[in-house]
Amino acid sequence: MKFEEIQRAAKAEWESLEHDQAPVIRIGTATSDRASGALEVVESFEKELYRLNVEAKIIQTGSVGFCNYEPLVIISKPDYPRICYKNVTPDMVPRLVEGFLLEDDPCMEFALGTLEGGNGTPPYIPELPRSEHELRLVLRNCGFIDPENINHYIALGGYTAFVKALEMTAEEILEEIKQSGLRGRGGAGFPTGKKLESCMKARETPKYVICNADEGDPGAFMDRVVLESDPHSVLEGMIIIGYTLNSSQSYIYTRMEYPLAVDRLKTAIEQAKQLGLLGEDILGTGFSFNIEVFQGAGAFICGESSALMYSIEGKRGFPRVKPPRSIEVGLRQKPTQLNNVKTFACIPVIIEQGAEYFSSIGSDRSKGTAVFALAGKVENVGLVEVPMGTTLKKVIYDIGGGVKDGKGFKGVQIGGPSGGCLPEAFLDTSIDFDSLTEAGAMMGSGGMIIMDEDNCMVDVAHFFLDFTQKECCGKCVMGRLGIKQMMSILEDIVSGDGRPEDIEQLISLGEDIKTGSLCGLGKSAPNPVLTTIQYFRDEYEAHILEKRCPALVCRDLIAYYIIPEKCYRGCEHCVLTCPSEAIVEHPKRFKVIDQSKCIKCGNCLEVCPPEYNAVIKISPISQVPPSEVPSKDEQ
Amino acid sequence: MQEKTVRGKLTEILAGFKKDRSRLIPILQRVQHAFAYLPRDAMLEVGSYLGMTDVQIYGVASFYNHFRFTPLGRHPIKMCMGTACHMAGGRLVLEALERVLDIKVGGITENGEFSLDRVACIGCCGLAPVMVIGERIYPKMSPTKVDEALVNLKIEAGEVSPANDDQAAKEDQIKILDKRL
Numbered sequence: 053m054k055f056e057e058i059q060r061a062a063k064a065e066w067e068s069l070e071h072d073q074a075p076v077i078r079i080g081t082a083t084s085d086r087a088s089g090a091l092e093v094v095e096s097f098e099k100e101l102y103r104l105n106v107e108a109k110i111i112q113t114g115s116v117g118f119c120n121y122e123p124l125v126i127i128s129k130p131d132y133p134r135i136c137y138k139n140v141t142p143d144m145v146p147r148l149v150e151g152f153l154l155e156d157d158p159c160m161e162f163a164l165g166t167l168e169g170g171n172g173t174p175p176y177i178p179e180l181p182r183s184e185h186e187l188r189l190v191l192r193n194c195g196f197i198d199p200e201n202i203n204h205y206i207a208l209g210g211y212t213a214f215v216k217a218l219e220m221t222a223e224e225i226l227e228e229i230k231q232s233g234l235r236g237r238g239g240a241g242f243p244t245g246k247k248l249e250s251c252m253k254a255r256e257t258p259k260y261v262i263c264n265a266d267e268g269d270p271g272a273f274m275d276r277v278v279l280e281s282d283p284h285s286v287l288e289g290m291i292i293i294g295y296t297l298n299s300s301q302s303y304i305y306t307r308m309e310y311p312l313a314v315d316r317l318k319t320a321i322e323q324a325k326q327l328g329l330l331g332e333d334i335l336g337t338g339f340s341f342n343i344e345v346f347q348g349a350g351a352f353i354c355g356e357s358s359a360l361m362y363s364i365e366g367k368r369g370f371p372r373v374k375p376p377r378s379i380e381v382g383l384r385q386k387p388t389q390l391n392n393v394k395t396f397a398c399i400p401v402i403i404e405q406g407a408e409y410f411s412s413i414g415s416d417r418s419k420g421t422a423v424f425a426l427a428g429k430v431e432n433v434g435l436v437e438v439p440m441g442t443t444l445k446k447v448i449y450d451i452g453g454g455v456k457d458g459k460g461f462k463g464v465q466i467g468g469p470s471g472g473c474l475p476e477a478f479l480d481t482s483i484d485f486d487s488l489t490e491a492g493a494m495m496g497s498g499g500m501i502i503m504d505e506d507n508c509m510v511d512v513a514h515f516f517l518d519f520t521q522k523e524c525c526g527k528c529v530m531g532r533l534g535i536k537q538m539m540s541i542l543e544d545i546v547s548g549d550g551r552p553e554d555i556e557q558l559i560s561l562g563e564d565i566k567t568g569s570l571c572g573l574g575k576s577a578p579n580p581v582l583t584t585i586q587y588f589r590d591e592y593e594a595h596i597l598e599k600r601c602p603a604l605v606c607r608d609l610i611a612y613y614i615i616p617e618k619c620y621r622g623c624e625h626c627v628l629t630c631p632s633e634a635i636v637e638h639p640k641r642f643k644v645i646d647q648s649k650c651i652k653c654g655n656c657l658e659v660c661p662p663e664y665n666a667v668i669k670i671s672p673i674s675q676v677p678p679s680e681v682p683s684k685d686e687q
Numbered sequence: 688m689q690e691k692t693v694r695g696k697l698t699e700i701l702a703g704f705k706k707d708r709s710r711l712i713p714i715l716q717r718v719q720h721a722f723a724y725l726p727r728d729a730m731l732e733v734g735s736y737l738g739m740t741d742v743q744i745y746g747v748a749s750f751y752n753h754f755r756f757t758p759l760g761r762h763p764i765k766m767c768m769g770t771a772c773h774m775a776g777g778r779l780v781l782e783a784l785e786r787v788l789d790i791k792v793g794g795i796t797e798n799g800e801f802s803l804d805r806v807a808c809i810g811c812c813g814l815a816p817v818m819v820i821g822e823r824i825y826p827k828m829s830p831t832k833v834d835e836a837l838v839n840l841k842i843e844a845g846e847v848s849p850a851n852d853d854q855a856a857k858e859d860q861i862k863i864l865d866k867r868l
Contacts, residue, residue: 119813
């Protein structure tokens with residue numbers, strides 16, 4: 053079949069959907085939507101439509117990226133702008149169906165806003181403060197198309213870039229990508245064009261293409277959302293690269309924790325094959341290309357290129373010494389082009405709209421957009437895509453809505469276990485590969501975690517190092533023993549056994565590990581510790597010298613305490629939930645925590661009614677007022 | 688009997704794969720999918736199919752966190768320990784789970800009903816802290832919600848009966864909490 057015919061059919065299907073008299077209900081059903089109950093919402097829509105005999109179409113889309121408003125439902129009804137409903141629950145569905153679909157009440161009380169202007173119906177989403185800074189290239193279709201229907205992607209311009217590429221020579225495609233200034237979105241920011249050029253020059257054949265979707269950083273979920281919401285954008289990018297390299301076999305290496313992404317990818321691959329856009333003799337050009345989804349088995353280190361390739365070969369995922377680089381000696385010892393999910397998703401944009409367009413976005417040396425997963429103590433958790441060069445402040449405050457519950461901002465952790473924590477003074481840093489590295493953090497895979505005054509920076513460093521230590525493969529000495537040593541020093545510090553010389557020791561060990569490790573995991577593992585020492589040294593000192601955790605997090609340095617004056621004497625919430633029976637009643641009827649029995653589970657603090665707020669955390673422990681625990685006879 | 692089923696299932700699984708060493712990880716994943724863990728016999732069988740030694744198979748299987756060598760509970764519990772969950776107090780929830788189930792991370796209850804594992808991140812950071820039992824995701828967990836989440840599964844398992852006094856007390860307590868929340 054000719055591409056024009058495929059495109060015509062796809063557009064016809066899309067048009068009939070958009071201009072039909074029947075309303076269209078788009079429900080986000082990516083993993084995080086599902087966690088908030090999106091499938092139940094789908095079910096109740098189906099029931100209600102059937103019960104009231106309303107004609108409407110339900111489309112399960114991916115995620116728009118507004119995680120705090122999920123489940124998100126977008127309803128398009130003729131004569132109305134598309135309306136976006138937030139936090140939809142099954143209870144709201146009858147109102148929406150009866151009120152809006154049957155009658156003409158758009159139920160604006162449930163709405164986040166509209167997607168088209170006019171009607172004077174505020175708020176208009178593209179005019180929200182966040183929209184001003186956002187630019188969606190990678191996330192262009194996310195949340196609006198059915199990821200399991202290739203026609204939606206094609207109708208919105210999908211695969212035209214590939215068809216355009218078929219008319220170009222490999223050199224022309226390479227030149228376009230080089231001119232665009234695209235840098236690897238996996239974190240290191242290596243120029244994609246340069247990588248592609250090396251792979252083209254490599255003599256050995258066959259050549260392989262690999263999409264690295266082993267998104268292992270805790271707190272990062274951009275790749276998952278892209279794969280679940282718009283898998284074809286990644287496939288198209290891979291096919292274009294495959295065509296350029298005259299490669300015939302490629303792999304998407306994805307985490308096994310992402311079953312939905314795997315399902316949707318497999319469906320997408322099947323559909324592309326059926327239309328002749330993938331497989332043997334693509335569109336009659338004689339070019340053949342296959343994509344296989346390979347599921348990892350839960351090893352963070354397999355995000356490293358050489359480890360990932362060994363894993364596909366069925367071996368232990370050990371990184372190896374480089375050079376030779378995997379671009380020359382990669383999978384099965386053959387030249388291999390490996391790129392991140394988002395890098396591939398950028399390729400169709402570059403080919404279709406031109407290098408000039410792409411390089412007009414972003415900063416001097418970092419072109420295009422940056423996709424971040426905003427999480428932690430921030431109002432608007434979710435995905436953010438902004439032009440490179442946007443400042444941290446704009447992302448955190450204008451898009452993210454600032455720190456949750458009006459608390460004070462303490463720091464932002466960028467780049468996951470390989471990145472660093474930046475304090476308030478760095479909020480004007482612009483987001484691009486070089487500025488972030490200069491500040492001590494790194495672009496990394498794109499996790500951005502906001503921390504408030506309740507987060508202990510020593511604990512955060514401990515958390516990340518604990519993660520890298522567990523995930524370290526144990527091949528090189530610095531990774532195996534160096535990180536372990538740093539870890540045990542940190543453990544001493546958080547448990548109150550820190551010594552004054554520990555800080556210097558951590559810095560010197562950290563620098564050695566950065567120099568002496570074999571792979572990227574080891575080289576970047578000390579970053580969270582080194583940056584927190586650099587910017588939050590006072591917290592380390594408080595832990596070591598005063599045995600005090602300023603944020604009241606480190607359990608060995610805090611105690612729970614019930615303020616007698618605030619304790620409402622008739623209530624028993626804390627007593628009932630205490631698992632260790634550490635809370636007893638004083639003869640004067642207020643409750644007292646027996647510190648010797650307390651296991652610091654935090655239940656009492658959680659259940660103490662907000663109107664009393666009698667339970668507090670105290671650090672250092674020596675500050676706890678002398679015990680008022682009544683003796684056995686008093687009880 | 689047990690051995691026979693392992694054999695039978697395994698022959699079926701292996702029939703779908705080429706005798707190629709690079710298929711090892713997908714094969715092990717299928718085996719684990721079928722048995723919920725990697726039985727020793729199954730690994731030996733895979734080894735002889737691919738022409739690999741026992742230690743080579745074990746070497747690969749033990750490298751990856753996903754593979755387990757002990758059975759999974761009927762209700763496998765996974766506590767997310769990603770950054771967002773950690774900062775929202777995930778550790779306290781994990782400890783509450785250990786306490787309520789009386790097992791440690793990686794363990795399984797005596798009756799085989801519950802097993803407890805930690806995972807690095809399931810990517811639902813907006814709902815932190817997150818716990819997963821089977822396929823169901825429990826968002827915004829707290830130590831005191833652990834009991835509540837487990838109660839129905841426990842009743843189902845016959846571990847506690849709904850009429851039990853202890854249970855009644857616990858449910859009362861939950862009601863009080865619900866009212867307050």
